[in-house]
Amino acid sequence: MKLSVFNPVLSGQPFEEAMKYLADSGVQAVEVGCGGFPGKAHCDPAVLLHDDTKLAEFKQVFEKNNLEICALSAHGNPVHPDKEQAKRYHDDFIGAVLLAEKLGVKRIITFSGCPGGSAEDKTPNWATCAWPDDFQAILKYQWDEVLIPYWREATAFAAAHGIEKIALEMHPGFCVYNPETLMRLRAAVGPLIGANLDPSHLFWQGIDPVAAIRYLGDAIYFFHAKDTKIDPINCPVNGVLDTKSFTNERERSWLFRSVGYGHDYAVWKDIVSNLRMVGYDDVLSIEHEDALMSVNEGLQKAISFLKEVIVFEDKNTDIFWA
Numbered sequence: 001m002k003l004s005v006f007n008p009v010l011s012g013q014p015f016e017e018a019m020k021y022l023a024d025s026g027v028q029a030v031e032v033g034c035g036g037f038p039g040k041a042h043c044d045p046a047v048l049l050h051d052d053t054k055l056a057e058f059k060q061v062f063e064k065n066n067l068e069i070c071a072l073s074a075h076g077n078p079v080h081p082d083k084e085q086a087k088r089y090h091d092d093f094i095g096a097v098l099l100a101e102k103l104g105v106k107r108i109i110t111f112s113g114c115p116g117g118s119a120e121d122k123t124p125n126w127a128t129c130a131w132p133d134d135f136q137a138i139l140k141y142q143w144d145e146v147l148i149p150y151w152r153e154a155t156a157f158a159a160a161h162g163i164e165k166i167a168l169e170m171h172p173g174f175c176v177y178n179p180e181t182l183m184r185l186r187a188a189v190g191p192l193i194g195a196n197l198d199p200s201h202l203f204w205q206g207i208d209p210v211a212a213i214r215y216l217g218d219a220i221y222f223f224h225a226k227d228t229k230i231d232p233i234n235c236p237v238n239g240v241l242d243t244k245s246f247t248n249e250r251e252r253s254w255l256f257r258s259v260g261y262g263h264d265y266a267v268w269k270d271i272v273s274n275l276r277m278v279g280y281d282d283v284l285s286i287e288h289e290d291a292l293m294s295v296n297e298g299l300q301k302a303i304s305f306l307k308e309v310i311v312f313e314d315k316n317t318d319i320f321w322a
Contacts, residue, residue, distance in 0.1 A: 001272070001310045002019075002302065004029035004070050004285035006224070010019045011041035011296055016019035016061050018042065023065035025303050030067050031109065031285040034099060035092025036076030043072075047204030055102065070283045071222060072096045073109040075169065078154070079146050080124060081116030089113070090154075097158050106164040109196050109222055112176035112185060113271070115146040126173050147175050148188045155192040167196035178205060186219060194221030198287070199271060203228040203262065204240050204254045213274045220280045225306055226287045227262035230254045246291055256289040258298045260305040269311045276311060284310055 010018035074096035076089030199209040235253040300318035
């Protein structure tokens with residue numbers, strides 16, 4: 001396994017300075033944001049795809065810092081009911097695929113997206129209830145008429161350009177938000193679709209990440225190392241569905257935290273062990289979204305914690321004691 005960082009957290013730093021900082025911190029790989037919600041601060045496909053000199057300089061920064069580009073990320077909503085927004089996110093996905101092809105990167109990280117509740121809607125509609133029956137009609141429209149057709153075309157395009165894995169982050173607010181919905185889209189579209197397993201989004205939904213890992217198995221294509229703390233005061237009163245701002249830390253039912261600040265070593269070691277058990281021997285990519293810590297302190301604490309948790313060496317194939 002390898003230790004990675006998702007780079008938008010360092011978007012305030014110059015690109016070369018940020019990569020040197022990660023290398024000096026003992027990071028081995030970088031997940032590079034290049035569109036959508038992660039932005040393009042360090043990597044703009046519109047520039048790199050049309051300037052071979054800048055593309056070579058971009059690659060050289062990773063090489064001289066001995067860093068691997070483990071994935072390109074363009075998290076967005078390409079099925080947004082607002083056509084202009086949908087096009088912008090779709091174009092970012094296309095840019096990520098084409099740049100990945102040039103870089104020899106085989107993996108794209110993104111969201112499934114969420115359409116409106118009907119063809120007339122202007123905003124996304126995340127349906128989470130079985131009743132009233134309106135919600136069933138919404139889900140049928142979203143999946144059958146929008147989501148599945150879009151991803152059939154998108155995966156075909158990606159495959160034609162050398163992409164082997166599209167890892168969808170299971171994120172509430174989008175159609176794929178848990179293992180069941182991930183596997184539903186995968187079954188409809190094909191095995192180019194897999195999971196970006198981020199425990200932070202599973203914890204607050206009441207999902208056990210270890211159970212999710214065992215269920216998903218070889219459909220796990222990427223891993224975000226981020227934690228969540230369920231608030232022991234607010235959550236028992238209001239439950240986990242919380243629309244308050246992430247800056248309102250004292251009132252929320254849960255908060256994103258750096259790894260180790262939501263769950264202890266035992267939980268994270270069990271997660272890592274089960275990843276290896278199902279055959280995932282790849283990167284763990286830190287996504288820092290801890291509102292209670294600075295960027296530097298949050299990253300350094302996460303890096304230090306994960307160095308104690310990640311199993312870096314190949315597993316023992318000679319079970320000499322058996």
